Amino acid sequence: MPEAFEQDYPLQQLKQVTKSLNSGQFVQVRRMLAKTAPCDTALLLESSPHKIRRLLWQLVDPDVQGDVLEELSEDVRLGIIAQMEPKHIAAATEDMGHDDLGEVLRSLPDTVYKDVVSAMDIQDRERATQALSYQERSAGALMNTDTVTIRPDVTLDVVLRYIRLRGELPEGTDDLYVVDKHNCFIGALSLSTLLTNPPEKIVRDLMDEDCESIPISMDESEVAQLFERHNWISAPVVDDNDQLLGRVTIDDIVDVIREDAEHSLLSLAGLDDEEDTFAPVLKSSKKRSVWLGVNLLTALAAAFVASFFEGTLDVLPILAVLNGIVPSMGGVAGSQSLTLVIRGIAVGHINQTNQRFLMMKELAIGALNGILWSLLIAGVIALWQWDFMLGGVLAFAMFMNLVVAGVAGASIPIILKRMNIDPALAGSVVLTTVTDIVGIFAFLGTATWLLI
Missing domain, CATH: 3.10.580.10 (CBS-domain)
Known part of the structure; x- marks a missing residue:
C-alpha cells in the first residue's frame, strides 16, 4: 500500500480516491485499488456514498472481486451484486471458500440466485449445493472444507x-x-x-x-x-x-463475535446490524419507520393509561409536571437490568439453574434503589412544594416502578428468548411499555386515591 495511505486509513485513501474520481483519473484509481488488499477495498467501499461506490466497484479488478465480496456486509454486498450480471457473480464466487460461498449465495434474491447457479460449472454448482445444505448460522455454514x-x-x-x-x-x-x-x-x-x-x-x-x-x-x-x-x-x-x-x-470466529456485538448494540435502537451506513434515504427511512411505528404504539398505550386520570390532573396541575419523573427513572433502571441480562444470554452465562437467583438479585437491587431514590425525591418535593403527602405519593410510585423495572428488565429477555424472539430487538420496546404504564398508573392512581 502506498505510504500516503498508511495513516488515518481509510480517510486519507477515500479523500485521494474521491479527488481522483472527481477529476476523471479513473486509471489512477484502478491502480490504487490494485495495490490495496481486498479487505481494505471492502472497507473503502463501505465508507463511500452510494454513487462513488458504484463507480469504484467498476474499477475493481474482476480477479479480486470475489475476495472483496467476502469482506462486505450483507446490505452493501446486495447493493453491489444488484449491478452485476449473473455470470460475473458466478465468476467472482469461483474461488470462494465453502463458508463465504454459502454466505454470499444466501444473501441473493431467489431469481438472482437461480441465474447465478445456472451460470456456474458443474463443480461449482455442487459446491454451492453443499454450502447451502447446512442451516444458516450453524457450524456447518461457518466451516471450510480445506482440512488436512x-x-x-x-x-x-x-x-x-x-x-x-x-x-x-x-x-x-x-x-x-x-x-x-x-x-x-x-x-x-x-x-x-x-x-x-x-x-x-x-x-x-x-x-x-x-x-x-x-x-x-x-x-x-x-x-x-x-x-x-x-x-x-x-x-x-x-x-x-x-x-x-x-x-x-479463528478468522471466521472473529467475524461472528463482531457481528453479535453489532447486533446487540444496534438492535437496541431497532436497527439492522447489516444496514448500510450510506444506503439511499428512502431505503433507510423505510427500515427505521417500522421501529418508530412500534414505539409510537407504546407511547399511545402510556397516554391511554394517563387519560384515565384527566380529572386528577385538572385538580392538581403539579402532577402533570411531575408525571414524567417516575417512568423516566423506571426506564433507566430497567434498561440497566435488560442490558446486563441480554449480555449474559449472549455469552452463555444465564441458564435454567441461575435464573431464579438473577431474578431475586434484580428484585433486591430494585428495592434498594427504590428506597434510596424514593426518600430523596420525597424530601425534594416536600421542600419544593411544601406538601409532604405529594412527596410521599411520588416516593411510593417511584419505589414501585423501580422494583418492577428491575424484575422486568431481568425477566423480559429470558421470556422472549424462550419464545424464540430476539431479546436485543424487542426487549427495550416491551420494557419501555411496562415501565411507562406502571409508573403512570402508580403515580396518578395513588395521587387520585390519596390527594383528591
Missing part, C-alpha cells in the same frame, strides 16, 4: 513428506486431523508436535485423542464461545456419525 487429514498408523516422516508433496497448507492450519478409514475423526496432531518429535514416531502415539470436535448443527454463537473459552485457532466439525466434514478457523 492423516491416518493414525503412519510415521511423522510420512506425514512430513505428504505435506511437502502438497506444497502448502490451508490458511490458519495449526492441527492435522487424524481419521480412520471411514473418515471418522479420532484425534489431532499439532504442527508443533509434528516438528519437534523424531520422524520415526507413530502418529497414534503423539496425537491428541481428547481434541474436542464441533457438531455440524451447533449455533455459531456457541462455537464462538468455545473458541473464546479454549483459545482455539481452529477446530474440526463432525456430523452425527463423527465423520469429519471440515473445520472452523
Whole structure:
C-alpha cells in the first residue's frame, strides 16, 4: 500500500480516491485499488456514498472481486451484486471458500440466485449445493472444507513428506486431523508436535485423542464461545456419525463475535446490524419507520393509561409536571437490568439453574434503589412544594416502578428468548411499555386515591 495511505486509513485513501474520481483519473484509481488488499477495498467501499461506490466497484479488478465480496456486509454486498450480471457473480464466487460461498449465495434474491447457479460449472454448482445444505448460522455454514487429514498408523516422516508433496497448507492450519478409514475423526496432531518429535514416531502415539470436535448443527454463537473459552485457532466439525466434514478457523470466529456485538448494540435502537451506513434515504427511512411505528404504539398505550386520570390532573396541575419523573427513572433502571441480562444470554452465562437467583438479585437491587431514590425525591418535593403527602405519593410510585423495572428488565429477555424472539430487538420496546404504564398508573392512581 502506498505510504500516503498508511495513516488515518481509510480517510486519507477515500479523500485521494474521491479527488481522483472527481477529476476523471479513473486509471489512477484502478491502480490504487490494485495495490490495496481486498479487505481494505471492502472497507473503502463501505465508507463511500452510494454513487462513488458504484463507480469504484467498476474499477475493481474482476480477479479480486470475489475476495472483496467476502469482506462486505450483507446490505452493501446486495447493493453491489444488484449491478452485476449473473455470470460475473458466478465468476467472482469461483474461488470462494465453502463458508463465504454459502454466505454470499444466501444473501441473493431467489431469481438472482437461480441465474447465478445456472451460470456456474458443474463443480461449482455442487459446491454451492453443499454450502447451502447446512442451516444458516450453524457450524456447518461457518466451516471450510480445506482440512488436512492423516491416518493414525503412519510415521511423522510420512506425514512430513505428504505435506511437502502438497506444497502448502490451508490458511490458519495449526492441527492435522487424524481419521480412520471411514473418515471418522479420532484425534489431532499439532504442527508443533509434528516438528519437534523424531520422524520415526507413530502418529497414534503423539496425537491428541481428547481434541474436542464441533457438531455440524451447533449455533455459531456457541462455537464462538468455545473458541473464546479454549483459545482455539481452529477446530474440526463432525456430523452425527463423527465423520469429519471440515473445520472452523479463528478468522471466521472473529467475524461472528463482531457481528453479535453489532447486533446487540444496534438492535437496541431497532436497527439492522447489516444496514448500510450510506444506503439511499428512502431505503433507510423505510427500515427505521417500522421501529418508530412500534414505539409510537407504546407511547399511545402510556397516554391511554394517563387519560384515565384527566380529572386528577385538572385538580392538581403539579402532577402533570411531575408525571414524567417516575417512568423516566423506571426506564433507566430497567434498561440497566435488560442490558446486563441480554449480555449474559449472549455469552452463555444465564441458564435454567441461575435464573431464579438473577431474578431475586434484580428484585433486591430494585428495592434498594427504590428506597434510596424514593426518600430523596420525597424530601425534594416536600421542600419544593411544601406538601409532604405529594412527596410521599411520588416516593411510593417511584419505589414501585423501580422494583418492577428491575424484575422486568431481568425477566423480559429470558421470556422472549424462550419464545424464540430476539431479546436485543424487542426487549427495550416491551420494557419501555411496562415501565411507562406502571409508573403512570402508580403515580396518578395513588395521587387520585390519596390527594383528591
